[in-house]
Amino acid sequence: QVQLVESGGGVVQPGKSLRLSCAASGFTFSGFGMHWVRQAPGKGLEWVAVIWHDGSRKYYIDSVKGRFTVSRDISKNTVYLQMSDLRVEDTAVYYCARDLMERSVDKWGPGTLVIVSS
């Protein structure tokens, strides 16, 4: 069955960097785009970024452009979110999710918590 497992979260100071990973299994990873979606404590869902199935396109929400970079390693069935210049407002649970027809997401990982605090 489809499985997505995020890792790499933790507590980090403002201005520092962190890299999240999402290991995928149970499906043909190279055939699907992958998204990152975050949820601040007690808040709603916010889409962060997407990478196309072949890595040819990447899109980001405005608030993370220039600070976050999404990438993928087909050989490891893993998608990454490199986050730099982290801000307090980046504190959230970060979910990776599998793309569904470039219109929604159909599978989600359990999430990894990122806390940005001094």
Place this chain on the structure above:
Amino acid sequence: EIVLTQSPATLSLSPGERATLSCRASQSVSTSLAWYQQKPGQAPRLVIYDASKRATGIPPRFSGSGSGTDFTLTISSLEPEDFAVYYCQQRSNWPFLLTFGPGTTVDIK
């Protein structure tokens, strides 16, 4: 940028009752609208995509309807496991962007 609004913010119902959740887009999104269910401490789960198609494993008591700017998620008879927060979501074409609504909480009356 397309904005989604959901109503009501909270819906208090009893098991067995019908739930009707609304999602309105600030401009037409055709049928590119999805609904997700999220329970406390869990990741969201896709319920409906393309406005009216049930995702894999979703029971038939869940149905979606609408097109353009007005959409509805209906749960015909609430089961105890259906009490959760429901988010609608749409995709903008340029720039590419997925946007979620603020959510509707369905809680036990």
